[in-house]
Amino acid sequence: MGLPHRACGDVRAQSSVEIADVVRQHGPAFRRAHLLSRDQHRALDAIERCRTAALGGHLEVCPDCGFERPAYNSCRNRHCPKCQSLAQARWVAQRMRRLLPTGYFHVVFTLPSELRTIARRNPARVFALLLESAAETLLELGRDPKRLGGLLGVTTVLHTWARDLRFHPHVHCIVTAGAFRTGANEWLAGSPRYLFPVKVLGSLFRGKLLDGLRRARRDGDLLLDDDDDGHRFEATVDKLYRSDWVVYAKRPFGSAEHVLRYLGRYTHRVGISNQRLVSFDHERVTFRTKHGASVTLPADEFLRRFVAHVLPPRFVKIRHYGLLAPAHATTTLEAARAAIAEHRRPAVTCQMAGSAAAPISAHLDWRELLRLLTGVDLTRCPDCGSQRLERKPIALPGSRGPPFVA
Numbered sequence: 001m002g003l004p005h006r007a008c009g010d011v012r013a014q015s016s017v018e019i020a021d022v023v024r025q026h027g028p029a030f031r032r033a034h035l036l037s038r039d040q041h042r043a044l045d046a047i048e049r050c051r052t053a054a055l056g057g058h059l060e061v062c063p064d065c066g067f068e069r070p071a072y073n074s075c076r077n078r079h080c081p082k083c084q085s086l087a088q089a090r091w092v093a094q095r096m097r098r099l100l101p102t103g104y105f106h107v108v109f110t111l112p113s114e115l116r117t118i119a120r121r122n123p124a125r126v127f128a129l130l131l132e133s134a135a136e137t138l139l140e141l142g143r144d145p146k147r148l149g150g151l152l153g154v155t156t157v158l159h160t161w162a163r164d165l166r167f168h169p170h171v172h173c174i175v176t177a178g179a180f181r182t183g184a185n186e187w188l189a190g191s192p193r194y195l196f197p198v199k200v201l202g203s204l205f206r207g208k209l210l211d212g213l214r215r216a217r218r219d220g221d222l223l224l225d226d227d228d229d230g231h232r233f234e235a236t237v238d239k240l241y242r243s244d245w246v247v248y249a250k251r252p253f254g255s256a257e258h259v260l261r262y263l264g265r266y267t268h269r270v271g272i273s274n275q276r277l278v279s280f281d282h283e284r285v286t287f288r289t290k291h292g293a294s295v296t297l298p299a300d301e302f303l304r305r306f307v308a309h310v311l312p313p314r315f316v317k318i319r320h321y322g323l324l325a326p327a328h329a330t331t332t333l334e335a336a337r338a339a340i341a342e343h344r345r346p347a348v349t350c351q352m353a354g355s356a357a358a359p360i361s362a363h364l365d366w367r368e369l370l371r372l373l374t375g376v377d378l379t380r381c382p383d384c385g386s387q388r389l390e391r392k393p394i395a396l397p398g399s400r401g402p403p404f405v406a
Contacts (some may be wrong), residue, residue: 017277019081019306023048023287033300040307046077059392061380070394079310081273091318092260098324098333100153101340102176102187105195106250109134109205110170112238112243118213118378119169121223124312125216126295131156133208134171135321141196142179142205142322150179150188151332152322155263161271164287165297165305172266174259177252180323180336192252202245203223210237223395252361267318271309 023044031041049055057072074083111119119126135154135288142152152247153176162168178189214237216222218362224233253259278286278294285302288294297305311317320326381389 008229008346017210018274019272019277020047020050021280022302023300025282026303028254030300030303034304034307040311043077043079043307043310044303045248050075050080050082055170055296055361057388057394059394060378061390061392062384062386063388063390064386065381065384067381067383071222071391078268079270081270084268084270085213091267092263095155095263096260098329099259100176100323100333103192104253105173105175105177105261106253107134107138107173107201108248108250108406109201110168110172110246111209112240113244114240114321115213116167116169118169118222118233120167120308121225122221124315125221127158127160127215127312127317128323129209129212129216130169131158131171132186132318133205133212134173135319137201137205137320138173138175138196147196148179148188148190148401150181151322151336152188153180154178154321155324156321157263157266157318158159159266159269160309160311161305164295165271165302165309167305174253174263176323178340180339182332182335185339186334187336188371189340198247198249199244201247201249204239205247206245210240213237226382242273271306274334276393280339282333290398384404 013050019133027044027048031044036044037390051057051072051074053070053072055075057070059068060071074080076083078084111126115126137158138154139152142150152333155174157171157172157174158170159172160167177192177195178187180186181188205264214224217233217347219360224230227405249343253262272287276288278288280286280299284296284298284300286294286296287302301349379389380387
């Protein structure tokens with residue numbers, strides 16, 4: 001049984017074309033033609049097998065009318081477009097408890113195109129540096145007494161793609177519109193419309209990122225091209241120091257609910273969802289980009305772009321800093337909440353399909369969570385409507401995957 005990829009408050013119809021279709025038909029030839037990492041192989045293998053008999057599953061049986069159908073296990077790979085909705089909903093529910101009752105800004109930091117080759121060769125090191133430099137830029141300006149003079153809360157989310165699936169690493173940052181002065185237990189409210197000057201953000205971010213790259217090279221943690229003895233790298237860095245870096249500050253969020261809706265769309269997103277696929281004619285893949293446009297690529301090029309966004313193993317792409325850092329969850333964050341206790345946190349809800357809004361709990365059973373997100377009730381028989389639909393194990397030759405749990 002397939003699960004549509006739906007963000008909180010964004011219920012869409014499932015596409016008839018899936019990335020798995022492209023992988024199954026062109027995956028073997030693609031693997032032979034390209035040198036892939038172990039994790040890229042694993043991602044393709046997981047997508048191909050996801051919710052098929054290869055992973056095993058169970059039977060859904062109605063004792064009233066005799067209806068039955070197989071439901072196969074998910075691969076649970078974080079790069080699979082069909083395996084993110086439930087993890088996403090639970091993550092958002094957990095973050096709700098740490099959300100401060102204040103305004104939030106949305107800031108985007110982008111890796112310059114001149115550094116993309118280095119990022120491809122050193123993904124874990126460069127991606128971590130990108131996240132850290134963006135967060136440190138915001139926190140340093142927040143601590144500046146000429147600006148706010150306190151500790152900001154920052155959540156960063158790494159994306160590595162553009163809408164056409166080209167390699168385009170950038171970081172989305174959610175930033176509190178205010179800071180907490182720890183010594184005085186005082187909340188310093190900022191402007192609801194203005195955070196920091198974008199030129200100052202760009203200049204500070206540039207210095208932190210380039211300095212981090214140079215330190216990584218000095219420490220032997222940066223792999224350069226085989227024909228680069230370091231001179232080309234230094235020339236590139238020198239050139240980037242002399243250029244202006246643009247940091248994109250989007251419109252501030254209207255409420256805490258808007259923050260969570262954004263996070264629900266962005267945190268667990270992969271390079272492309274099945275819903276963006278328009279057609280697959282066995283040779284070419286057409287998918288939507290933005291503003292009503294679309295792109296058509298040969299299947300080999302589509303897969304090449306897709307696997308370019310497979311993250312390094314165990315890499316954490318969502319990180320929290322300042323007030324929102326895990327170390328502050330029960331101490332400084334709660335002190336900041338108390339300091340702004342005169343503001344009431346808005347009720348944050350997720351729209352259920354075909355019903356009124358209802359809260360999402362991080363501890364919901366996955367079947368109930370699926371019902372809230374999609375309106376699909378796995379306990380109801382699709383033929384007679386009985387709510388006594390049962391799950392029974394099935395044995396499939398060569399099956400593997402999570403064990404059946406009654």
